[in-house]
Amino acid sequence: MTRDEILKLETYLKKVFRLPEIQVRQRPQKDDSAEVYIGEEFIGVLFRDDDDEDETAYQFQMAILDFDLQ
Template identity: 60%
Template sequence: MKPDEIRKLDAYFKRVFQNPKIEVKARPRKDDSAEVYVGDEFLGIVFKDEDDGDYNFSMAILDIDLA
């Protein structure tokens, strides 16, 4: 993902979730997606659909996190 896309996504997540601690980071060995964090806590992956230009956010929720 390009740096300008990451900056736009970072601003979007901060605004939508009203949390300035959210951070979108480039992935070390992948350029088709970025990682989303709150502090050091990994939240999920955001992918870009190259066909239509939309972005998809995928977040796994572990059963132990719900307890």
């Protein structure tokens, strides 16, 4: 993902989740995805899906481990 995409996605996530601590960071050696953090805690990955020629979509994937629920 480009730096411009990352900044736009970060702004969007901050607004949607009402959480100014969200950060979107570039992944080393990956150009189709970015990592999402709250502060220094990793919470998930954003993937760019541009298989459709007319549209680009982004998917946010977040795993929740069972021990985190206790």
